[in-house]
Each structure stands twice: as C-alpha cells, then as structure tokens.
Amino acid sequence: MSIEAIVFDLDGVIIDTEEVWEEVRRGYVAEHGREFLPDSQDRMMGMSTGEWSAHLADEVGVPRTAPEVAADVLGRMAGRYREALPLIPGSVETVRALGARYRLALASSSARILIDQVLETAGLTGAFEVTLSTEEVPRGKPAPDVYLEAVGKLGLTPGVCAAVEDSSNGLRSAAAAGLTVIAVPHGVYPPAEDALAGATLVVKAITEVTPETIAAL
Missing domain, CATH: 3.40.50.1000 (HAD superfamily/HAD-like)
Structure with a gap:
C-alpha cells in the first residue's frame, strides 16, 4: 500500500529545540531550589504540556501548580523562539x-x-x-x-x-x-x-x- x-x-x-527545552526547564527548576530526577529529561521528551508540567510540580517538587509551571516555562520558551528560531x-x-x-x-x-x-x-x-x-x-x-x-x-x-x-x-x-x-x-x-x-x-x-x-x- x-x-x-x-x-x-x-x-x-x-x-x-531539545537542548533549549532542557536548558529552560533545568534553569526554572534550579530557581526553585530543585533538581531534575536522573530520568526527567528522557521522560519529558514527547510528554504533553500537562504531563511534563505535572512531572516538574509533583515529582521534581517545584512549589507551583502544574498549570503555573506550564505557563512559566511556555512563556520562557516563546521568548527564546522570538529571539532565534x-x-x-x-x-x-x-x-x-x-x-x-x-x-x-x-x-x-x-x-x-x-x-x-x-x-x-x-x-x-x-x-x-x-x-x-x-x-x-x-x-x-x-x-x-x-x-x-x-x-x-x-x-x-x-x-x-x-x-x-x-x-x-x-x-x-x-x-x-x-x-x-x-x-x-x-x-x-x-x-x-x-x-x-x-x-x-x-x-x-x-x-x-x-x-x-x-x-x-
């Protein structure tokens, strides 16, 4: 066929963009005094926005709700894309x-x-x-x-x-x-x-x- x-x-x-995503999310997590889990990067590749934001909030421990995490990170990503795609x-x-x-x-x-x-x-x-x-x-x-x-x-x-x-x-x-x-x-x-x-x-x-x-x- x-x-x-x-x-x-x-x-x-x-x-x-995988390196940009990793840089932005790692930086965001670090600002909140947390660190990626050993498998966080691999697991988040392919996850939907709701899924990766929940991972950062619930499993990594960022003290924000998943929707807040999503809004914060997406805002930073949009800024990076505007600078250079x-x-x-x-x-x-x-x-x-x-x-x-x-x-x-x-x-x-x-x-x-x-x-x-x-x-x-x-x-x-x-x-x-x-x-x-x-x-x-x-x-x-x-x-x-x-x-x-x-x-x-x-x-x-x-x-x-x-x-x-x-x-x-x-x-x-x-x-x-x-x-x-x-x-x-x-x-x-x-x-x-x-x-x-x-x-x-x-x-x-x-x-x-x-x-x-x-x-x-």
Whole structure:
C-alpha cells in the first residue's frame, strides 16, 4: 500500500529545540531550589504540556501548580523562539518538497501557542493540512493518540501514512498508531534501541527524507 500522507513531529525534526527545552526547564527548576530526577529529561521528551508540567510540580517538587509551571516555562520558551528560531538545516525545504507530492500533517508535543509561532516564523503556516498538539488529545506520546487523531482528521488510515520522528516516545507513539515510521535520531538525545527498532527507515538527516524515499517505502 503506497503512502498518501506524511505526519511530522516538530521538536527535533523541524526545529532543534531539545537542548533549549532542557536548558529552560533545568534553569526554572534550579530557581526553585530543585533538581531534575536522573530520568526527567528522557521522560519529558514527547510528554504533553500537562504531563511534563505535572512531572516538574509533583515529582521534581517545584512549589507551583502544574498549570503555573506550564505557563512559566511556555512563556520562557516563546521568548527564546522570538529571539532565534533554531531551525534544523534543510527542514523547511524538506517539508515543502514533500508537500508538493504528499498530504502533510503535524503531530507535536509542543503547546499550541508554540506550534503556531514556529510555523509562522518558519514560513510554514498553511504547509500542513492538520496540526495537532498533544494538549488536544487525551494522552501524550508514547501513547498513539496524537497520531491516530492526525490520521483521522486527514480522513485516512494509518496504513497509508508515514511518520517522521526523532525521540523514543515519538517513535513509540507513531509505531503504536500503525504508521510507517521514519526515524531521524537526534545526535545529542538519541532514541532508545527498542524504540528505534520500530522504524522502517532510519536516516541521518531530515534532508534524506525525499519524495523518492517515501515512494520507495
């Protein structure tokens, strides 16, 4: 069955923000006299806003409510994006090239306010038929909810859709939803081997995801 649509992750695929997220959240936690748990960074990659803010408030111990933590951190992230958007080289061109041949959707763990700002700044507003935040579905990644919702909004089935992901939780989410998974592992935050094993194709850079590559899946 040939691929009809491609669903992109955002952080780590189109923009290189994992280090920014870690810096902002670690700094915020430190200001409140707390420290990340040993697995906090890995666990939060792919979590929805409600999930990671609850982790920082309830498990790490930041003395603020989860909604307050979310508002504080998202405000700082938005400020960083306004200063400089860390686009991954070739990502915008890749999206446009694939969009000329395939239907596109976006399934991100970022908050809606950040998704919309990134797309506007990158000149990609309108490039995707569907854009979804895990805030808008019951469960964040690694649950399949956001991918199933994106595919459903496209009016397609998972079997004719490919996903482009970088993180362990993202790869697991797309695989659990039944999409054909393309992995673009992050150099600093590589996915776990078991998550990577669910990918049909592993590439070194987003620029390797071409219309010809998709057609050959």
